[in-house]
Amino acid sequence: MDEPSDCAAPVPGFDTLAVRAGGLRSNFAEHSEALFLTSSFVFENAAQAAHRFAANGEGYVYSRFSNPTVAMFQNRLAALEGAEACLATASGMSAIFSCCMGVLRAGDHLVSSQSIFGATVQLFAVVLARFGITTTFVPSDDPAAWARAVQPNTRMLYVETPSNPLTEIADIAALKVVARAAGAVLVVDNCFCSPALQQPLRLGADVVIHSATKYLDGQGRVLGGAILGGKTFIQDQIAPVLRTAGPSLSPFNAWVLLKGLETLGIRMERQCANALVLARWLSAHPAIERVFHPGLESHPQHALAMAQQSSGGAIVSFNVRGLGDVELRERAWRVVDGCRILSITANLGDTKTTITHPATTTHARVSPEARAAAGIGEGLLRIAVGLENVADLRADLTRGLG
Numbered sequence: 001m002d003e004p005s006d007c008a009a010p011v012p013g014f015d016t017l018a019v020r021a022g023g024l025r026s027n028f029a030e031h032s033e034a035l036f037l038t039s040s041f042v043f044e045n046a047a048q049a050a051h052r053f054a055a056n057g058e059g060y061v062y063s064r065f066s067n068p069t070v071a072m073f074q075n076r077l078a079a080l081e082g083a084e085a086c087l088a089t090a091s092g093m094s095a096i097f098s099c100c101m102g103v104l105r106a107g108d109h110l111v112s113s114q115s116i117f118g119a120t121v122q123l124f125a126v127v128l129a130r131f132g133i134t135t136t137f138v139p140s141d142d143p144a145a146w147a148r149a150v151q152p153n154t155r156m157l158y159v160e161t162p163s164n165p166l167t168e169i170a171d172i173a174a175l176k177v178v179a180r181a182a183g184a185v186l187v188v189d190n191c192f193c194s195p196a197l198q199q200p201l202r203l204g205a206d207v208v209i210h211s212a213t214k215y216l217d218g219q220g221r222v223l224g225g226a227i228l229g230g231k232t233f234i235q236d237q238i239a240p241v242l243r244t245a246g247p248s249l250s251p252f253n254a255w256v257l258l259k260g261l262e263t264l265g266i267r268m269e270r271q272c273a274n275a276l277v278l279a280r281w282l283s284a285h286p287a288i289e290r291v292f293h294p295g296l297e298s299h300p301q302h303a304l305a306m307a308q309q310s311s312g313g314a315i316v317s318f319n320v321r322g323l324g325d326v327e328l329r330e331r332a333w334r335v336v337d338g339c340r341i342l343s344i345t346a347n348l349g350d351t352k353t354t355i356t357h358p359a360t361t362t363h364a365r366v367s368p369e370a371r372a373a374a375g376i377g378e379g380l381l382r383i384a385v386g387l388e389n390v391a392d393l394r395a396d397l398t399r400g401l402g
């Protein structure tokens, strides 16, 4: 297979990379990327088979190890994140799990933001704990708290920025200083921004994690994940875990994601623009108490967000006004139930706008006290803004807001 010759410009821009980077072309000279649905690859003779097995990664052997369609997705995403290397996984959670398996061992400790994806909290606090790996959870926006939480056995710092659903911003460069002093790896889950808005490796992160299920696919079709970082780190610490444990990305899903990346920049641009318009409109609405969106000047970390990200992102959360939990839930649910266009679902990153009531869905398993401490009340709603006309989204929300 050859690299298409039209992808050889010295420093192509983001959108050029999104459309062309990592492309491989077979002998049939297909224009669009080919889908290699094959579990194994054949050898010309016994000697070549022996060589492929010995060479460890050179040439294709078996799709649990590597596959040309998966390789195209990995190489394209690596180009977009500015990473030396990328390995794809079956889901975002398997990327996080495999990263932990590659970096940590029994007796190690990790410091994590407390505002992270619910399944990641469970993975750290329940699953890893069974194998003797302990976690301290700290506020994402307080670097001093991270430094205080470090122990002699701390090997990993883990953060999502902006956080879900309140869009708190973690200072990646400040956390890098804490990680360096601790001799720990700084891992950033870049799901909410995607490389179109934020490239954590350029801000000091060692490793980037993706749930490709969200903005990278962008159309709610397939699950996928990725781990990105330095070549040696990926080759020596992550690849052996993935080859052996086998949470491999299906070539079909890789092909869908590869095509998703081609429109990432333009989708994010429009979805973020829609989100900002909606956030400003919601801020001025009398039925709403507070809006959370990093693109608003009223966001407490607006300046930091704008330094790390090229825009505020496509997530908008807000508190409806009301007195007491019963009334707040009733008013929030009225907004949800008034929607005819917005989808009532917890997924995000889709071209279709989604609306979620975190207190009774994504964060329902969290205790009421912990929810209150995290600022996730009964009046909070989260919208992941898509590509519909903003006027239609506004009309949809107006029905329930009164």
Ligand SMILES: *Cc1c(COP(=O)(O)O)cnc(C)c1O
Pocket (backbone or CB within 6 Å): 091, 092, 093, 094, 117, 119, 120, 160, 189, 191, 192, 211, 212, 213, 214, 223, 224, 225
């Ligand atoms: C969805 C999500 C994940 C998990 O990804 P899956 O593809 O569902 O396994 C991890 N982190 C964040 C921030 C997410 O939104």
